[in-house]
Amino acid sequence: MSIDIDTARKVAKLARIRVEEAELPALATELSGILGFMEQLNEVDVEGVEPMTSVTPMHLRMREDVVTAGNIPDQILKNAPDAREGFFAVPKVME
Amino acid sequence: MTHLNEFTIADARDALRKGDVTATDLTMACLTAMDAGDGLNAYVHKTPEMALEMARAADARIKAGDAPAMCGIPLGIKDLFCTKGVASQAASRILEGFKPEYESTVTTQLFNSGAVMLGKLNMDEFAMGSSNETSCYGNAINPWKVDDRALTPGGSSGGSAAAVAADLCLAATGTDTGGSIRQPAAFTGIVGIKPTYGRVSRWGLVAFASSLDQAGPMTKSVRDAAIMLEAMSGHDPKDSTSADLPVPDFEAALTGDIRGKKIGIPKEYRMEGMPAEIEKLWADGTAMLKDAGAEIVDISLPHTKYALPAYYVIAPAEASSNLARYDGVRYGHRAKLGPGDGITEMYEKTRAEGFGHEVQRRVMIGTYVLSAGFYDAYYNRARRVRALIKQDFDKVFASGIDAILTPATPSAAFGLGEMATADPIEMYLNDVFTVTVNLAGLPGISVPVGLDSKALPLALQMIGKPWDEAGLLNHAYVLEQAAGFVAKPEKWW
Numbered sequence: 001m002s003i004d005i006d007t008a009r010k011v012a013k014l015a016r017i018r019v020e021e022a023e024l025p026a027l028a029t030e031l032s033g034i035l036g037f038m039e040q041l042n043e044v045d046v047e048g049v050e051p052m053t054s055v056t057p058m059h060l061r062m063r064e065d066v067v068t069a070g071n072i073p074d075q076i077l078k079n080a081p082d083a084r085e086g087f088f089a090v091p092k093v094m095e
Numbered sequence: 096m097t098h099l100n101e102f103t104i105a106d107a108r109d110a111l112r113k114g115d116v117t118a119t120d121l122t123m124a125c126l127t128a129m130d131a132g133d134g135l136n137a138y139v140h141k142t143p144e145m146a147l148e149m150a151r152a153a154d155a156r157i158k159a160g161d162a163p164a165m166c167g168i169p170l171g172i173k174d175l176f177c178t179k180g181v182a183s184q185a186a187s188r189i190l191e192g193f194k195p196e197y198e199s200t201v202t203t204q205l206f207n208s209g210a211v212m213l214g215k216l217n218m219d220e221f222a223m224g225s226s227n228e229t230s231c232y233g234n235a236i237n238p239w240k241v242d243d244r245a246l247t248p249g250g251s252s253g254g255s256a257a258a259v260a261a262d263l264c265l266a267a268t269g270t271d272t273g274g275s276i277r278q279p280a281a282f283t284g285i286v287g288i289k290p291t292y293g294r295v296s297r298w299g300l301v302a303f304a305s306s307l308d309q310a311g312p313m314t315k316s317v318r319d320a321a322i323m324l325e326a327m328s329g330h331d332p333k334d335s336t337s338a339d340l341p342v343p344d345f346e347a348a349l350t351g352d353i354r355g356k357k358i359g360i361p362k363e364y365r366m367e368g369m370p371a372e373i374e375k376l377w378a379d380g381t382a383m384l385k386d387a388g389a390e391i392v393d394i395s396l397p398h399t400k401y402a403l404p405a406y407y408v409i410a411p412a413e414a415s416s417n418l419a420r421y422d423g424v425r426y427g428h429r430a431k432l433g434p435g436d437g438i439t440e441m442y443e444k445t446r447a448e449g450f451g452h453e454v455q456r457r458v459m460i461g462t463y464v465l466s467a468g469f470y471d472a473y474y475n476r477a478r479r480v481r482a483l484i485k486q487d488f489d490k491v492f493a494s495g496i497d498a499i500l501t502p503a504t505p506s507a508a509f510g511l512g513e514m515a516t517a518d519p520i521e522m523y524l525n526d527v528f529t530v531t532v533n534l535a536g537l538p539g540i541s542v543p544v545g546l547d548s549k550a551l552p553l554a555l556q557m558i559g560k561p562w563d564e565a566g567l568l569n570h571a572y573v574l575e576q577a578a579g580f581v582a583k584p585e586k587w588w
Contacts, residue, residue, distance in 0.1 A: 003463070015415065015462040016422070017455050018443035027459070030519070034460055037520050038404045038473060044480050051478030055292050055306060055485065055536030056561060060335050075196040081429035088424050093438050 002032040099124035101262045104168050104319040111157055111167050118157065118167025121265070122150035122211050125169040129213055129263045134588035137248075137258040139174055139232045140182045141214035149211040156209055164346075165326045166209025171258045171267040174215045175222055176202050176310075177299040181212075185301040186220045186230040189449025190427040199299025200331045201268060201310050208326045213264050217254025220451045221418065222275050222303045225525035226514065227253025229453045234511050237283055238584040241549045244510040249279030249525075255313045256283040260584060266314040266323055270300060272307045273406055274529025277541035277556055280313055281503035284543040284552030284582060286575070287313045288320045288568070291561050292536035293338035295324075296331030304413035305336075307406075307533040317542065317572040321345035324564060340562060348565035349572045354388030356570070359496040363399035364528060366505065372547050373502045380500055380544050380555040383577035384570070394496060396487040401480050402531040403523060408464050408477035409534075414454075415461025421449060456519065485535040492560050498570045499558040501528050503541040507551035528556055538564045540571045544578040552582065 003011070008028035012019040019027055077083040082090070099121050102110070110116045126143050146169065153167035177183045177195035184190030198206070206212070217235040219227055226247040227235040235253040237246040238261035248257040252269035256279035259267050269276040271289035280287030288311045295310045302308065312323035325346070330339040360381060365374070385391050423429035423445030430444035450458065464473035491499070505527060514522050532539035538559040543552050555574065559567030 007463075011459045011463045011466070014466060015455075015459045016419075016439070016442040016446055017450065017458065018440075018447035030456060031460060031463065034407065034456075034519060035463070035473075037523075038408055038464075038477075040404045041401060041408070041473075041476050041480055044398065044401055044476075044483065046476060046479035046483070049479040049482050051475045052482040052485065053478075054336075055481075055534075056338065058293065058336065058338065061339075063332065072196075078196055079193050079426035081423060081427070090424055091432060091436060091438050091441055 003028045003035065098262070100128040100265070102265055103315045104165070104265050104322050105316070107168055107265055108164050108322070112162060118150040118153035118211060119147065121167060122146050122169045122213070125213055125264050132258070132261055132263045132588055135236045135238060135257045135261055135263070136233055137217055137235050137254040137261070137263055138171065138214040139186070139217050139254065142181055142212055145181070146211050146213050149206070153209045153211060163208040163326070164322045165205060167211065168265050169211045169213050170205065171214060171216045171255060171264040172202060172212050173252055173255050173268050173270060174218050175270050175301045176268060177301065178202055178212065178215065182215060183301070184427070185222065186218045186232055187449065187451070187454070188231045188428055189421045189446070193426045197299060200296035200333060201299070201327050204329070205326055210326070216258055216267055219251035219253065220454050221301065221414070222251035222270055222272055223414070223453050223457055224250040225274070225278055225522055226250045226511065228511060229451050231451065236511065237508050238588065239283060239508060239551055240584065240587055241551060246508040247282065247511050249282035249508065251275035252279045252313060256280055256285060259283070259285045259313050259315060261588065266312055266319055268310060269313045270308060270310045271533065272303050272410060273533050274526040276311050276313060277529045277539055278504050278525055280541040281543070281554035282508040282552070284580065285313060285315060286317055286320045286540065286542055286571070287311065288324060288540040288564070289532065289538060290324060290328065290564050291538045293336050294538070294562070294564065295327050296329070296334040296337045298331055298333040302417040304410040305417060306413060307410060317568060317575045318346060318349060320540070321349060321568045343565045345565055345568055348569050350569060351573055351576065353384065353570055353573050356389045356497040357392050357495055358384050358389045359392050359394035359491055359499040361394050361396045361399065361499060361501060363396050364501045366527065370506060372553065373505065376545050376553050376555060377500070377502050380574060380578070383574055384500065387573045387577060392496060394491050394499070396491065396531070398480065398483045398487050399531060402484055402534055403527055405477040405480040405484065406526070406530045406534060407460070407523060408473050409481060411457040411461035412465050412474050413461070415458045415465060418454070418458055421446065481534050484531055488535045488537060497560070498567055501556045501558065503528060503554040503556040507547045507549070507553055532558055537561060538567050540567055542571045542574050542578070543580040544574065545580065546582055
C-alpha cells in the first residue's frame with residue numbers, strides 16, 4: 001500500500017499536525033516506506049487468532065465509586081498556557 | 096581509591112550502614128561529577144538543592160536506624176518520569192515549562208525509600224528513538240569513545256545510560272517500550288532490566304505505548320539492578336494494569352547457582368549478516384552458562400521475524416492516541432496564533448511546532464493504521480501477530496526452559512549522526528532482539544559481556560518467564576560473574 005499526497009494530507013489533518021503543501025510529497029514517500037515494511041505481516045497466517053488485548057492475563061478491577069480527588073482547580077490549571085477565571089481558555093470554537 | 100560517585104548501590108548501602116560515608120558525601124561527589132560531565136549532555140534539569148536536602152534527610156534516617164536499601168543513594172531520573180515541581184518534559188518541546196503537580200509512583204516509591212534525586216536525564220523525545228538524537232535538548236553522548244567521533248549512548252534512555260556509565264550518579268531510572276533500557280545499557284557497558292509488564296506502576300510516566308511501556312533500573316551491576324528494581328516494583332491502585340502480586344526479595348535470589356537450569360538459544364535470533372563479533376559473544380555467553388552447570392537447549396521462536404513490523408504498527412497506534420492530549424490547552428507549548436486562527440489551527444500549529452520529526456512521523460503512522468478502512472488490515476492484524484509472538488514464548492517456557500539467551504543489539508554503539516541519512520527502518524532494526532520481549536510482556540535484562548575489536552562494550556540479553564525477575568536476575572548474575580566485565584570508559588569529558 002503506498003500513500004499518495006492526498007492521503008498524506010488527510011492523515012496530517014486527522015493527526016492535527018500542520019504540514020506545509022511543499023512537504024507533503026516527502027511525507028508521503030516516508031510513510032509509504034514504513035507501511036511497506038509492515039506489509040510483511042500479510043505473510044502470517046492469523047486465521048482464528050484473536051487480537052491480543054492484554055499481554056498478561058489480568059482483569060481490570062473495579063474500584064469503589066467514590067471521589068478520591070478533587071477541589072484542586074489551581075493545581076489543574078497551573079500548567080495551562082492560558083487559564084482565566086478557573087477555566088482553560090481557547091480560541092473561539094463556535095462560528 | 097574509588098571515588099564515591101563510582102560506588103555501586105550495594106557498596107554505598109553497606110558503607111552508609113557502617114557509617115563509613117554519609118549520603119551527603121555521596122551526593123556531593125555525584126553533583127561534582129554531574130557538573131564536570133556537562134560535555135555528555137546527560138542531565139537536562141539539575142536539582143542540586145533538592146538533592147542535598149534529600150541527602151540530609153537520608154542521613155538522619157540512617158542514623159535513626161531506619162534505612163531501606165535505597166536510602167541515601169543518589170540517582171538520575173529519566174525526563175519521562177513526572178517529578179513534582181521539577182521540569183518533566185519527555186525531551187519534547189511540546190512540554191516546555193511543564194512542572195507536574197504530582198509525583199510518579201516509581202519516584203514516590205524511590206524517594207520514600209530514601210533515594211536522592213540529582214536531576215532529570217536526557218532521552219529521545221517521548222522515548223521514540225534508539226540513539227538519543229530526537230531529544231529537544233540535543234544528543235546525549237556516550238562516555239565510551241574510540242576516535243574523534245562522538246558515539247550514541249543508545250536510546251531512548253540515552254541520558255540514563257551515559258550518566259551511569261560515566262559515574263555521574265550511582266544508578267538511574269529508565270523506561271523500555273521496545274528496548275529503550277536494554278539497548279542503551281548494552282551500548283554503554285552497564286546493566287538494564289525491563290521487568291514483566293505490570294511489575295512496575297506506569298502512573299506518572301509520560302505515556303508512549305501503554306501496552307508496551309515498563310520502567311526499570313539502569314545500574315552498574317546485576318546486584319544493584321535487583322536492589323533498585325525491588326524498590327520500584329509493586330501494585331499500584333492508580334495503574335489498573337499493575338499486578339497485585341507480592342514483590343520477592345530480588346537480591347536474595349542472587350545465589351549464583353543455576354545448575355540444572357535450561358537455557359534456550361533461539362535459532363531465529365541468528366540473523367543474516369550478523370557481525371562475527373556478536374556471534375562469538377553469544378557463543379561465549381552460552382559457554383559461560385554451560386560451564387556454570389546449565390543445560391543449553393536449541394529452541395525456536397518462529398514468529399520472531401514479524402516482531403518489528405508488528406511493533407511499528409502497535410506502538411505508533413498507541414502513541415497517536417496517547418499523544419492526542421498535547422493540544423496546547425492544558426499544559427506545555429501553545430503556538431502563537433495568527434488573525435482568524437481558530438481552535439483547529441491552534442491544535443495543528445501547536446503540534447507541528449511542539450513535536451519533533453520522528454514523533455510527528457509516528458503519530459501520523461499511528462493515525463493512518465487506526466483510521467477507518469485500515470484498522471483491520473494493520474492494527475488488528477498486528478495484534479493477532481503479537482498474540483502469536485507471545486504464544487511462541489509460552490510454548491518454549493511450557494517445555495521447561497528457564498531463561499533465554501540472545502544478543503542485546505546487532506552492533507556496538509555507532510556514531511552520532513551516522514544514521515541521519517538512513518531509512519527510518521534501519522534505525523528501527525536496533526530493536527530487533529529486544530522488541531519481542533515487550534510484545535510478549537516478558538522480563539528482559541542486558542548484561543555487559545565483552546568488548547568489540549575497537550574496545551566498545553557488547554552485551555547479551557537474557558529473557559525470563561513472566562514474573563520471574565528473581566530467576567532472571569540470578570541467571571544474569573551468573574553471566575556477569577563469568578564474563579567479569581570490568582572495563583570503564585576513559586575519562587575525556
